[in-house]
Amino acid sequence: MSELFTIFISMALVNNFILVKFLGLCPFFGVSKKLGSALSMSAAVTFVMVAASAATWLINNYILIPFGVEYMNIVMYILIIASLVQIIELFIRRTNFALYNVFGIYLALITTNCAVLGITLINTNEAFSFIESMVAALGAGVGFTLVLAIMSGIRERLELADSPKAMKGLPIAFITATMLGLAFSGFGGIV
Amino acid sequence: MAGFVREFTKGIVISNPIFILALGLCPALAVSNTIDNALGMSVGVIFVLLGANIIISLIRKSVPNIVRIPTFVVIIASFVTIVSLVFQAYVPALHESLGIYLPLIAVNCIILGRAEAFASKNPVTASIADALGISVGFALALLLIAFLREILGTGGLEVAGTSLFTLPVLSEHPLALFVLSPGAFLVIGLLLALFRRIGAIKHE
Amino acid sequence: MVSMLRRFLPVLYITLVVLITVTLLNFTESITRAQIEARQHERIEALLFELFPEMSDFFFEDDLYTIFDNSTEIGYAFLATGVGYAGDIDVLVGLEDATTLKGITVVSHQETPGLGDRITESDFINQFRGLDIDGVALRKDGGQVDGATGATISSQAVVDAVREAAMEKIKELR
Incomplete structure (x- = not known):
């Protein structure tokens, strides 16, 4: 149990996907301008990360490893993630249209989000068990959500702030990320 | 030939993937901590983008529209697998220090972006020029960031195991922040602001 | 027939x-x-x-390397993993006999450059050469190892990992 908790904390805070591993930066700078869209995006990413971790774990342990073709994992994982996103999108569109309106546009972007492929590769590299993979994906998703939410809150204010002209927009967002990263490095060593 | 040169230079300056389009940031930040990593990543990206652009440009007329993107993705991922296997066989230390960022080239927005926006619409020679221009632009930006981070963060510069130079004071008291992850954000943010200030990049 | 073909063409193509x-x-x-x-x-x-600079050959079984010098057994080696500041630290531990360490070497780590990564420097590593297994603890815990400066957590992680793994292996070897 404590092992799982360690994985969760490590993924969410110590090795935060955005600030430490730089995974999922496109949405970080793209949709972090508004809190609402940031939350929708991160919920979608978290969900797909957990689902993709489950699917790739099964494929890796029951197909790739038994047949000795682990080197095919990049191609396989990408195909799995792409089809998974398609299925989820179709399912949500059929069952809950209101939800589709909120998540739909983000789902399409997720296929090429490095956070999703990233977590599946980390699970494989660390040789996590099925449960550990799930916890790792959930932890990574929570960390992603947390940082995206903090960032969007700061950026909403930055829009109104009188920053130097050359700094406006992306550069000041990077500088803000520096500060956040420094703050998060304080979590190092707690696991 | 003039067309070739135009497509090539476009990628380096006018639409530099990192500084102007803000694409492919994940590797630009993650593996720019040392020059060695940046060089390795650049070689990987050049090979994958060139290979993918050539193949996609060759098959662009035959691929059915509905499976266009999946086909591109499979082709790109295969080139990434080849790079990964070759690195593992001949430069294992580099393969290890690039870690998951090497396979992640497969979902780098730059590569799928060029496949979709350029190679799927243009003949092979133009696609080669485009691939070379964009990936050299990417490599230069990556090397610039890595150059600054390694000098500030370690007080010297080391390429492929041989030390090029060490600075007197900085090497004894290096600013470790710059090789850590927050330092990556800081360097890229300041560079971007600098390029805007001197007018190299237009404001959006 | 032709329209059927047309419908399945994309599927055939991607296959x-x-x-x-x-x-x-x-x-x-x-x-x-x-390669x-x-x-x-x-x-x-x-x-x-x-x-083991004098090693001529080694043999690997059950997570344990047995080291030979011209077909005489001269020691054992195994991997130990500790949780450091930013992630796992993998250490290769060499055993001379059931009570003495031959030495250790850090295989991989993600510790902070300039601080935590001092655990890879010889000042820290060499302390484990020929160390009695009972001495594998930081000095503040009654052992004989000085933690690397500025790398308290990383040093602690290495020491703990080495001690625990060594104890376990020694039990198995006996």
């Missing part, structure tokens, strides 16, 4: 693409496999040499 790429990758893998395995063997050999 063909996947088949071709899989064949090509299989081919690449078969070319590089020998990759040779490199991995070389790497382990180099690490073991750091600990």
Whole structure:
């Protein structure tokens, strides 16, 4: 149990996907301008990360490893993630249209989000068990959500702030990320 | 030939993937901590983008529209697998220090972006020029960031195991922040602001 | 018939693409496999040499390397993993006999450059040379190892990992 908790904390805070591993930066700078869209995006990413971790774990342990073709994992994982996103999108569109309106546009972007492929590769590299993979994906998703939410809150204010002209927009967002990263490095060593 | 040169230079300056389009940031930040990593990543990206652009440009007329993107993705991922296997066989230390960022080239927005926006619409020679221009632009930006981070963060510069130079004071008291992850954000943010200030990049 | 074909053409197309790429990758893998395995063997050999310079051969079974010098057994080595500041620290531990360490070497880590990564420096590592297993603890805990400066958590992680793994292996060896 404590092992799982360690994985969760490590993924969410110590090795935060955005600030430490730089995974999922496109949405970080793209949709972090508004809190609402940031939350929708991160919920979608978290969900797909957990689902993709489950699917790739099964494929890796029951197909790739038994047949000795682990080197095919990049191609396989990408195909799995792409089809998974398609299925989820179709399912949500059929069952809950209101939800589709909120998540739909983000789902399409997720296929090429490095956070999703990233977590599946980390699970494989660390040789996590099925449960550990799930916890790792959930932890990574929570960390992603947390940082995206903090960032969007700061950026909403930055829009109104009188920053130097050359700094406006992306550069000041990077500088803000520096500060956040420094703050998060304080979590190092707690696991 | 003039067309070739135009497509090539476009990628380096006018639409530099990192500084102007803000694409492919994940590797630009993650593996720019040392020059060695940046060089390795650049070689990987050049090979994958060139290979993918050539193949996609060759098959662009035959691929059915509905499976266009999946086909591109499979082709790109295969080139990434080849790079990964070759690195593992001949430069294992580099393969290890690039870690998951090497396979992640497969979902780098730059590569799928060029496949979709350029190679799927243009003949092979133009696609080669485009691939070379964009990936050299990417490599230069990556090397610039890595150059600054390694000098500030370690007080010297080391390429492929041989030390090029060490600075007197900085090497004894290096600013470790710059090789850590927050330092990556800081360097890229300041560079971007600098390029805007001197007018190299237009404001959006 | 023709319209049927047209409908399935995209499916056939992508299947063909996947088949071709899989064949090509299989081919690449078969070319590089020998090289990759040779490199991995070389790497382990180099690490073991750091600990046992007199080694002539080694044998691997059940997570344990048995080291030979001209067919005489001269020691054992195994991997130990500790949780450091930013992630796992993998250490290769060499055992001379059931009570004495031959030495250790850090295989991989993600510790902070300039601080935590001092655990890879010889000042810290060399303290484990010929150390009695009972002395594997930081000085503040009654052991004989000085933590690397500025790398308290990382040093603690290495010491704990080495001690626990060594105790376990020694029990198995007896």
